[in-house]
Amino acid sequence: MSARTARVLPGFSLSLGVTLLFVSLILLLPMTSLIGQLSTLSWSQYWAAITDPRLIASYKVTLLAALAASLFNALFGLLMAWVLARYTFPGKRILDALMDLPFALPTAVAGITLATLYSRNGAMGSLLEPLGIEVAYTWLGIALAMAFTSVPFVVRTVQPVLEDLPGQADEAALTLGASNLYAFRRVILPHIWPAVVTGTGLSFARSLGEFGAVIFIAGNMPYRTEVVSLMMATRLEEYDYAGAAAIASLVMLVSLLLLLAINLWQGRFYRRLHGGRH
Amino acid sequence: MSITVSDVSRRFGSTTALHPLSLEIKKGEMVGLLGPSGSGKTTLLRIIAGLEAPDSGSIHFGDRDVTRVHVRKRRVGFVFQHYALFRHMSVFENVAFGLRARPAGERPSNADIRDRVQHLLERVRLDELSKRLPAQLSGGQQQRVALARALAVEPEVLLLDEPFGALDARVRLELRRWLRHLHEEFGFTSVFVTHDQEEALELSDRVVVMSNGRIEQIDTPQALYRAPANRFVFSFLGETNRFGGDHQNGRLQQGEAWIAMARSDIAPNEVLLRPHELMLTTAPDERAHLPVRVDAVSPVGSDVRVELTADWMDTPWLASITHHDFDRLQPQRGDRFYVVPSRWHQFAPEMA
Numbered sequence: 001m002s003a004r005t006a007r008v009l010p011g012f013s014l015s016l017g018v019t020l021l022f023v024s025l026i027l028l029l030p031m032t033s034l035i036g037q038l039s040t041l042s043w044s045q046y047w048a049a050i051t052d053p054r055l056i057a058s059y060k061v062t063l064l065a066a067l068a069a070s071l072f073n074a075l076f077g078l079l080m081a082w083v084l085a086r087y088t089f090p091g092k093r094i095l096d097a098l099m100d101l102p103f104a105l106p107t108a109v110a111g112i113t114l115a116t117l118y119s120r121n122g123a124m125g126s127l128l129e130p131l132g133i134e135v136a137y138t139w140l141g142i143a144l145a146m147a148f149t150s151v152p153f154v155v156r157t158v159q160p161v162l163e164d165l166p167g168q169a170d171e172a173a174l175t176l177g178a179s180n181l182y183a184f185r186r187v188i189l190p191h192i193w194p195a196v197v198t199g200t201g202l203s204f205a206r207s208l209g210e211f212g213a214v215i216f217i218a219g220n221m222p223y224r225t226e227v228v229s230l231m232m233a234t235r236l237e238e239y240d241y242a243g244a245a246a247i248a249s250l251v252m253l254v255s256l257l258l259l260l261a262i263n264l265w266q267g268r269f270y271r272r273l274h275g276g277r278h
Numbered sequence: 279m280s281i282t283v284s285d286v287s288r289r290f291g292s293t294t295a296l297h298p299l300s301l302e303i304k305k306g307e308m309v310g311l312l313g314p315s316g317s318g319k320t321t322l323l324r325i326i327a328g329l330e331a332p333d334s335g336s337i338h339f340g341d342r343d344v345t346r347v348h349v350r351k352r353r354v355g356f357v358f359q360h361y362a363l364f365r366h367m368s369v370f371e372n373v374a375f376g377l378r379a380r381p382a383g384e385r386p387s388n389a390d391i392r393d394r395v396q397h398l399l400e401r402v403r404l405d406e407l408s409k410r411l412p413a414q415l416s417g418g419q420q421q422r423v424a425l426a427r428a429l430a431v432e433p434e435v436l437l438l439d440e441p442f443g444a445l446d447a448r449v450r451l452e453l454r455r456w457l458r459h460l461h462e463e464f465g466f467t468s469v470f471v472t473h474d475q476e477e478a479l480e481l482s483d484r485v486v487v488m489s490n491g492r493i494e495q496i497d498t499p500q501a502l503y504r505a506p507a508n509r510f511v512f513s514f515l516g517e518t519n520r521f522g523g524d525h526q527n528g529r530l531q532q533g534e535a536w537i538a539m540a541r542s543d544i545a546p547n548e549v550l551l552r553p554h555e556l557m558l559t560t561a562p563d564e565r566a567h568l569p570v571r572v573d574a575v576s577p578v579g580s581d582v583r584v585e586l587t588a589d590w591m592d593t594p595w596l597a598s599i600t601h602h603d604f605d606r607l608q609p610q611r612g613d614r615f616y617v618v619p620s621r622w623h624q625f626a627p628e629m630a
Contacts, residue, residue: 166360168358168362169364169365171329171349172356172358172364172427173364173379175349175354175355175356175428176375176376176379176430176431177353177376177379178350178376179350179379183379186379190366191365
């Protein structure tokens, strides 16, 4: 920093330098080598690699399951965040800690556990089978595993926003004669909406790339229950690094665009809320 | 709509927020609940509103028992301490909220809503800001939006929690006057909570002084100031100087200082004096011998405020003298004077 633009807050150049170094080492370097792998492919080879019919089937499975999982998480995560932010009850702190378990647990453990529980003779699976619902080795199982590993994204983004919402806002709505539902829809939901969308978006992006938990419960039948990340692993096992990199580049691009869109939209929303002209 | 509070009490865990108390508020009256923080005034207000349930006792609006009536059915206007405006809605939508929230059968038409909100916004002089968001308004403007929002549902009871607490002194004065006008124009019954004695005395028809979950006194501002019921009310209503000592030979004595007074059975060993009841003189007389030293002088306002210290005081005294006396005596920091009290106040010791 030159004296001309001196800042009051100290440590700008050092902290930014260290940050950039780590971003380069941890994010940019692997991504560069991935692009490097791509350079061995021509455009037509690249196109062929990402439009393989079996791969396209896996796109559909992954998108569908991730969509179902993140929508489920939007509802369930909102409910959990609501309970944790609004009420006090015995065991609340334990429940609060449990919320992070999916992040702490190795995803493979989660996958194996879910597969055991929901297989035809598992504890849950044997209950659901008479109802004609099959979970293990179907897209439902994939969605379940995805939902399990990504629900903390919604809870942990919505919870602080809910806690931040002044309790008086809904009291005010009630004194004005609003029903509970009306107060929730017009006062609380607009306030937490950006957080819900962000959390759901993060949950969706995470689900797109989920591997460990999914492969144990998916059954991995070609054209039916294969997910994109499994296809990448398969390519790698076949020593087709360029093919794996091609798929990875697509997944990365989709996730990146998704996160960017959420960030832009959220920024606009908060500017509006905090007094910027719109 | 009159409000009758009968034997209402409330506990939070092991602390008692309100001891059983009763209060009668007449239709169209404006009543201030005055007390320090923790006195239970806000709890009482929230119980009247229905935002809090009493442990015992009942609340009547007119003849209607509303003790078990949900807040949304009580039809009270409530203005929150920090306004609690809906941050994502425009000023217009904030004010329209109560009308739009009505069930389909009772909801006025959109044109009706527009007219009524527009009229209210004109009334609170915010019609030009109706498209703004709350974050784009000043504190005083936000407070007016909060009032308009509460008034939009045409409540017969308006409850305000520390309505002017977060505003600066000038805006506060203006809003106070304006609230008084609104109150007279709309004719609703108002109850407001404040810890500012000046606000309570200026605005209220009657003031309810509270401390530690009890009502200390209910009276008109004049009666309250002239005849405070006890030591707490006296000291809460204005600046207080305290003189404590022992009764000796017809004097209340503390070190070298004394005030001449006959000993009586009820008189405790302390007297309280208001700042304007102190006279500064260059010599003591037979009524009192109170040597003091001037510590600070502030000639701002209608009186000159003089801070006094002495070894026999436990806390510094404050005297307010006229500008005329100030010119005559010319007190400077460090000067020595004698205080002669024109009158003083004594209260029976408090039953703890």
